Structures are given as structure tokens and as C-alpha cells.
Amino acid sequence: MKFLYTVACMLLSIMSLSAQGITVTGTVTDAESGEALTGVTVLEKGTTNGTVADLDGRYQITVGSESAVLLFSYVGYSSIELTVGQQTKLDVALDAGTTALNEIVVTALGLERSSRDLGYAVQRIDAQDITDVKSPNFVDNLAGQVAGVTISQGATGVGSTSKITIRGEASFTNNNPLFVLDGVPINNNSILNFTNEAAAGFQEVDFGNGAMEINADDVASVTVLKGPSAAALYGTRASNGVIIVTTKDGSESTGLGISFNSSTFVESAFQLPEFQNSYGQGNSGQFEFVDGLGGGINDNITYSWGPRLDAGILIPQFDSPVTTASGQVVRGGDVAVHGGAPITPTEFVSHPDNLKNFYETGLTTVNNLAIGAANERGNYRLSFTDMRSNSIIPGVNLDRQTISARLGFRPIERLKLSTAFSYVNASSDNRPANGYGSENINYSLVAWGPRSLDISQLQDYWQPGLEGLQQYAFNYTFFDNPYFILQENRNSFQRDRVFGNLMATYDITDKWSLSLRSGMDYSNEDRRFLRNFSSNRFRNGAYAEHDVFYRENNTDLLLNYQDQWGDFSADFSAGANRLDQRASTSQAQALSLAQPGIFKLSNAASPIEVFEFDSRKRINSVYGLAKLGYKDVLFVDVTGRNDWSSALATPTSKDNTSFFYPSVSSSLILSRVLDLPTSVSFAKLRASWAQVGNDTDPYQTTGAFVAQTPFSAQPTFSAQNLIANGNLLPEKTSSIEVGADIRFVDDRVRVDFTYYDARTENQIIALPVPISSGYTEQVVNGGEVRSRGVEVILGLTPVYNANFRWDAQFNFSTNRATVEQLPAGIDRLTLAYSRVYDNVNQTVWFQVEEGGQIGDMYGTGYLRNENGDFVIDDNGRYIVDNNLQLLGNFNPDFVLGFSNRFSYKNWNMSLLLDWRQGGTIVSRTLSLAAVGGQLIETLDRPEEGIVAEGVVNTGSTENPIWAPNATAVNAESYYRQFYDRNHEENNTYDASYLKIREFSLGYTFADRGNFFRNGRSLSLALVGRNLYAFSAIPHFDPEQLAVQGTQFVSGVEDMSYATTRSWGLKLGLNF
Secondary structure (H helix, E strand, O other): OHHHHHHHHHHHHHHHOOOOOEEEEEEEEEOOOOOEOOOOEEEEOOOOOEEEOOOOOEEEEEEOOOOOEEEEEEOOEEEEEEEOOOOOEOOEEEOEOOOHHHOEEEOHHHOEEEHHHOOOOEEEEEHHHHHOOOOOOHHHHHOOOOOOEEEEOOOOOOOOOOEEEEOOOOOOOOOOOEEEEOOEEEOOOOOOOOOOOOOOOOOOEOOOOHHHHOOHHHEEEEEEEOOHHHHHHHHHHOOOOEEEEEEOOOOOOOEEEEEEEEEEEEEEEOOOOOEOOOEOOEEOOEOEOOOOOOOOEOOOOOOEOOOEOOOOOEEOOOOOEEEOOOOOEEEOOOHHHHOOOOOOOEEOOOOOOHHHHHOOOEEEEEEEEEEEEEEOOEEEEEEEEEEEEEOOOOOOEEEEEEEEEEEEEEEEOOEEEEEEEEEEEEEEOOOOEOOOOOOOHHHHHHHOOOOOOOHHHHOOOEOOOOOOOOEOOOOOOOOOOHHHHHHHOOEEEEEEEEEEEEEEEEEOOOOEEEEEEEEEEEEEEEEEEEEEEOOOOOOEEEEEEEEEEEEEEEEEEEEEEEEEEOOEEEEEEEEEEEEEEEEEEEEEEEOOEOOOOOOOHHHEOOOOEEEEEEEEEEEEEEEEEEEEEEOOOEEEEEEEEEEEEHHHOEOOEOOOOEEEEEEEEEEEEHHHOOOOOOOEEEEEEEEEEEEEEEOOOOOOOOOOEEEEEEEOOEEEEEEOOEEOOOOOOOEEEEEEEEEEEEEEOOOOEEEEEEEEEEEEEOOEEEEEOOHHHOOOEEEEEOOEEEEEEEEEEEEEEEEEOOOEEEEEEEEEEEEEEEEEEOOOOOOEEEEEEEEOOOOHHHEEEEEEEOOOEOOEEEEEEEOEOOOOOEEEOOOOOEOEEEEEEEEEEOOOOEEEEEEEEEEEOOEEEEEEEEEEEOOEEEEHHHHHHHHOOOEHHHOOOOOOOEEOOOEEEOOOOOOOOEEEOOOEEOHHHHHHHHOOOOOHHHOEEEOOEEEEEEEEEEEEEOOEOOOEOOOOEEEEEEEEEEEEEEEOOOOOOOOOOEEEOOEEEOOEEOOOOOOEEEEEEEEEEEO
16 A cells, blocks of 8 residues: 555656756657657666657657756667757757667666667567567567577466576576566566375466566567676576566657557467377277276277278267156266166267367457656656457466556656556466366367267266266266366466566766665465366365465665766766565365365365465675776676575575676777778677576575474474575576677668577586485585577668668577586486376486486387387387487577568558477377377278388397388287387477467558647557468477476477467557
8 A cells, every 4th residue: 555655646746746857858850851750769878767759759858967968769770969958959860870789778777778888688679579469478479589589388378378598598497587677576487286296186287477467568678688797787586687678657758648559369279180080989990888987898998999980880979869768868978867778879970170169269359548648747657458368278268457657757856756566467267277187178189089079069068967966078987078177177366466666866966876766576366276076086076275475575776976087988886685585375175075066175075185385585685887988989897796695594504695796798899990891880899708696495405394284183294305405505607708790781781699608507406315314305506507509680671761661680599508517426317307197108307417408308219229220029019118218309409580570651561480490399199199099190000000110130139130020010009009108209299390470460540631640640450470380290389388297398298288370450549
């Protein structure tokens, strides 16, 4: 309430306080054509005070003194600087030239600087690039837009987590970049439920990542700080890069401005598995349904190795009619009703579109209304956004409402106050389960869904007269009815979140200033897990409540001094930060209910189990920054930060809590020093060195107790399962970076090149220990990873004239993270795994060894000889090799984003292509559905059998003689072994793809008629997202992210749901 009260007072102050400082107005135009330029950035140099020109090129800004310098910058034009002096009106004409590679970017501490000055790589994305084709998950809007940034979409559709990495993965434990919103760090964690490894029965459910709730309609720009030098001032949180998001503040408006933006997307399944539709349910060519439990012929399994489909055969099936003794006609699967009465055979036919018809047409609407103003009294912007998305997965949805406000004013000449805050309410009636098991609908629809299955017959999912007690399904051994899962076994959530900040800046003199900023990220989430009677895992139902809480407070104090002495300029800053963080999660569950349909813990028929975790963390920091310049030719930055982290303290010592992180960077403007050819319009060299850290989680340095299920109404606790390490250190990354920015032909061709080499030491590793110790693992420091890479940004403006303009940009990146060293005595270290069951032969192991790379995946396969040929036994079958072998690496060889933007008069079009080359993905859809005979790969079933490709040994073990295999095995036996889920070798794909990521075609009504004048405009656009992929993978979207326990893993497709292809209409109205 205090926060809202402060905001209200500031809003009233904006309306009531008189103007202070000097207000400057003017119009920015194209020097050649005289046309107004929309969106020009106007910045008071050396401060964060800025504005943006409106649709008519007009701007207004209030500066602190006559000595203030205004910097005007715009994509495709040369930036200029003008001293205000006694002028209150400054009209500016910009010459075509400098582009996005020399724009104003937001750097660490929220300071805005010209990219020309920087000695490290940063990249900025403007609001238009983010909002052209909005995604419900904000992180997805960055895909393909930034060199070195990789996005992996979640596997459960709208509302799922999207993983983001910058410059690859160099840490064994944490590769998440830091998100900073309006100068304040915010949470981007994904908190999963306690799963079957800790809480029997429930599968993993993904409730999304924190940054997904950033509202794209409120974003003014995104700046990506890629390397340690750019991010060093964030200390122990900076080793994985920083995403800085700046929101709109209303300063682009002159007078009152109102905008309304609406987007409506129609969504369909992007890619579905290719099935064979010639053979139906059964085994060895036989099938007959009786009870779905084995009472019939092969009716306890759902393989598609049964009789031929569409051959006029009549077979009793789950949806065939049954007449009971009372004369009631029910279905064959209504076993509890008809009690085993004879089932009337029906024709055994294929259903080629059964999965396609299961998925629905999704609909997502996003409506935003914003009001903003900037005048001599200050600036403000108020925004409301309503997002509602109904997934293509039946019964799955995501609703999100966002209220945002940014306010700023100067109560006195030297004092500027500002605030930014957002309230987000997000909810879903159902989030689908991940991974292998009956709670994932793909388990019954894809892996084990026979090609004779008529999915439409499952929509009425209760057996008649037993509603709420017994579901109706096509198999009762292993599966649930997919409609029953989605409608009755729900995983819902309700989340409230507030993030924002208050900031005050006081200009002590013209050279000295002091800033105080305090920000908060608060979220509280209630989750409910409902399982109805007759569920495969919960015959008597189940219920769980999962509460997730997070709060982080950041307070910064910053003192700044800037001056210029002749050819030299200097800018010094010193500050301090305090971070307080608390996270807690509590799950209480009943795995059996007394009465059906009553989902409360008081209805428990089994002991209530409780799993809880609570953590607190504090980091105190001091930091400093020195920026030096000489003749606008040479720039040097030196920074230092010292952190004191409570996560590294013990109850008796604080010796290991203090760590210092320095950096130095420099840039040299060659084009101002050397006499370069006239075709070279700009040239800059840059270099930097930095050290940053990667902190650890709380309670790694000291023992802690874990709350367990109460016994006899008394609380119980157990020791944690890891041995604490009181000498634990944070990971340390040392990085060098060199680069060049060269532009040709009046900046029509722009090339930005970066090479980096980073070493991460003191890797935080959990090593297994003997079970006899009473623990499972010990946390230690050990290991070193070297990450090297190249990034190239190529910008082109092939055509530019008064009516038509074409801008293109290529974002290329490649990265290799090599393991240089492991702890003594460790040959190969397991970082994560993805498994079907707890079995070494059904598991993909993510392991590293010295000389290997992060991302290497291991699994089992089949025996090969020295020539790499499969060795076949005397029966014509493959020979299992249970030794782990390298399956591949999930990281791509390179990533290339290619964006195009065309404008012709009032028309505009954009196209974004995303190319990922290389990498390996292990597919559970392939391994399971091929074993089940569902996929197109198993269509060829010759009566004479199949001869496995390989060799047989006609000699001895000591002196083998290899001859081609000539022994055939029947098709079912061949495919079930070749794609066996126990051995992953034959279940991999090349993960390369070229995707049409985004498309937009629009028209803007402006500068015409009586209405569309003075800043009023109407824009309409046809937009599309995730439109098509060129890929060798026939069954699913090549972008995949799997869940295992509490971890997200790349490189594995684990029975994923279909992603979406979206087409929509976008409307924007400004007046």
C-alpha cells in the first residue's frame, strides 16, 4: 500500500507542480527530404534523461541547465550533439548515415551511452522489433534478433518456459542471464512442482519462467550485455550476460497521447508426427478387444502391429456397440457397465487425422490501452494490457492482465523523481504435464496410440451411470483417456506479481549528482493439482496444493561526477547495492481421496504428505566506474565491484564471502585518426578484459534441515542429502574480447565483428558420495571450462530513397565451450539426465570429460566393429552394447538470424528468418512410437522380413572375418529392436533447421484527411509467427526443451506437444 500511495502522490505532483529547469521543444526532420522523422532518440548527454520524437517529428525535453548537451540519434542517420544554451526551441535536420550499430544503448546501472564509446559488444532491439509479432512469452520475442542469443521454446505450449542463453553454456550448474527491468533485477526462474522422484505420482508440470511476464506493449527497448566486460558491474550475477529492458515512460508524447493496440492470433499445430495408416492395434497381426486389460487378444497393449486396416475386417473394438442384459446399448470400453457382455464387431479402419483432429484451433488476443503525456510539468504513462490465450491443446489456457505506470517530474530545478511499476495477474485453468507417463496425453495419443483409434469417440469420457467414478478409455492397463486427463486431472495456478522501483536523482552541482533507487520483485502463486477417481496413477483420486513465493529487494545509491578539460572528458561513478532475496515453496498432497470430486486436503483418505523449502539470501556490494575520453577518439572504461554474499557464509565464519570483480575496456575511433578510403565512413576497434562471478544457492556451505511429512501430528525434519562445503567459492569467469565496427558507403553497409575467449573456474559441482555416508552428494569447487566464440553482425541498406527503404541485418554467432579440467579423480562428470524410467539403458546422460564439450550427450546402442559397421548375430539381430557412447552435442555449430524490413510510403513489411545449423536431438517420439509401430518409418513390413544392415563374423573372436548380414527377421521384431527405447543410438536427429520466424505486412493511415493529422494514426497489419521450418525432422518442431525433475534439459524431445503456427491481425490507433 505504501508503494501505491507513493505512486498516487507522484501522479498528483505531476499535475500540480510548476515547471523547473529548461524545457526545450523542436522538430526533427530528414535533411534531404524535409520529412518529419518519427522515433528519434533525444538524450541529455551523460544522464538517463531522454525522450523520443512523436509521429510528426516533434519532441519536448526538460534539462537541468543551459550547459546541457542534447544528443539526437536515429537508425539510419548520423547522430549530432547540440548545447542548449539559452535556446528553448531547437529544430534539427539529420543526415542519412549512422545506423543501429551506433545508437544509444542502456548499459549497466541503467546509464544510456552511445555505442560508439563502448569497448565491448552490446546489441539493442527496438520496440517495433519486439511488438511486430508478439508472443505470450516475452523471451520468445528475442529469438533470431541478437547475435549470440539462443532461445529454446518450452514443450507444453502457451505458458511454458522458454530457455535463453547468451554465448552458449559455460557453467556446469547455472547458465541463466540476469534480467533487469528499468534498472532493477527481476526473477526469471522456473519453479516446478515436487515430482515422482520426491512425491510419488505427479509428473512434472511447467508453469513458465519469470521473464515471460514482461509486457511487450510496455517495452521501449531491450539491450543485451553479452560479455563479462559489459555486465561486470552486476558482479556475482553477471557471468551469463544481462538482458536490460527499458519501458516506455510517456516522454515521446507532446501533450496527451492515447494509444490502443490489439492483436488477434489464430493458431494451429505447427508440425505433427507422420504416421503409418496401414496397420492397426494389436500384436503379431492379431487383435480383439474384450476389457482392455488382457482379456481379449492383445487388448492390454496398444501397439499397431495388428491386422491390416481398411481391409473390410470386422473386429470387436473399444468403441464397438454392446447390448447389455437390460437392453441398454453401450460401448465396448464401458466394461464396468456391460460386465463382459459380447461386443459387436465393427469395421477395422484407419484414422489418419486422429491426432490432427484432437488439437483445436487456438486463439490468442492481446489488447493494450495506454495514456501518456509529457509537458512542462513532467511525464507519465499508464497502461493496461489484457492477454487471453486458449491453447490448441483442449482445456489449456493462459490469461494475464498487466497494469503498468511510469511517472517522472522535477519538483525543484535540481531534483528529478521517477517511478515505474507493474502489477501482473496471471492464471491458467490447466497446465499440461511433461515427460514420459500416463499424465502426458502424448503417452496415449502418440507413443501408444494405435492407428485404428478413433479419438473423437473418447470425448464422452465417463462410463454411463458411473460419472465421477470410472473413466471410459481404449485401454485400462497403462493409459488414461486424453480428454479425461485434460478436463478432470487439472493443474491450475493463480499468480500475483508486482515489480517496480522508485528513483530520485539530485544534481548537487552541474558536475555532481546523487541517485537513490529502490526496486522490488514480488510474486505469490497458488497451484492446485486435481486427480479424479479411476486415474491410472491414482485409482482413488489425488489432490495437491503447491504455494510458491518469491521476493527480491534491490537498493542502489550512486554518486556521479563528470567534467571535461580541453580534449579530455571524464565521468566517475561510485555506488553501493543491497540485495535481499527470499524464496519459498510448499507442497501438501493427498494421494488418495475419501470421496470423488471433492478436492480438499480435508478429503484425504491417506496421510497428507508435505514438502517444503525456504531460503533467504543477501548480497551487499560496492562498485565504481571511471569513463575517460580523449577528443571523441579514444575511450577507456574501468570498473570494479566487490560483493559480500550470505550464500557463501557459514554460521561461524564470513571469510569466504567477499569477492572483487574488475573490468577494463577501450575503444578507438580509427576513422578519426587515419586517412581511410572514402568508401569507409566509420571504423572502430575495441578490446576488453573482465572478471565476473556466478554465485551459488543458499545452504550449500552449511547443513540445513528439510521439512518432511508430520508423524503423529508432530513436525518432522531430516538432514539435507548433500554434504555442505564451508569453503565453497563462487564460480569465476575471466574473459577477453576484441572487436571491430566498420561501415562503408555512408553506412549503407555495416559490419560488427566480435571474438571472445572466456575461462570459467571454480565450477560448483555436486559429486556423488557413497550411500554409506548417509548422504548422496557433496558440493565442491572444481573444473574449468573455456568458452570461445565469434559474433558477426552485418547490416545492409540496399535501397533508400524518399519513398522506399530496405534494411537487412544478419546476426551470426558460433560458440564452443570446452572442458579444460575436471576435479582430480573424475574422468567423466554427469551434469544432468533425461530418462524414461530409472534405468541406465533408458537414459540420456549429459556428461563432460576433459577435452569434451558442454552439451555432450551419452547413451547406449549396438555393437559395431572397427569399421563402424553394426555387428549382427546369427539370428539376424543387433547385438546390444551397454557401454555409454557419445550420441552428439545439442549445441549448434552456428546460429544465423536474418531480418528484413521494407517500407514503401505508408506500407511496411518485415520478415525474420532463423537458421540453426548442427547439433543433435534425441527423440522419445521416435523411440516409443516407432517401437509401437505407429510412425511412417515402420510402414514397410515385407512378408519375407527385413535384413538388418550390418555384418556377421564368419571367423573367430580373435580373428574376425566380416561378411554382410543376409538373415532376415520379421518386420515387427526388426523395428522394435532398431528403435528400442533402451538404446538411444538410433533415435537421434540432426537438429538443424531454417525457420520462417516472423512475418508482418502493414499499412499506416497518417498525414491524410482531417482526422489523421497532428500525431493521430491508424495502423493495420497481417502478422504471422512460426510459419514454416526446413528440417530433416519429420515428426515435431526442431526447437525442443524437455523437463526432468526440477531441471530443463536441451537436446531431448520428450513426448512433446505440438507447437503452434500463428496468423493474426494487428491494429494500432494513436491519437
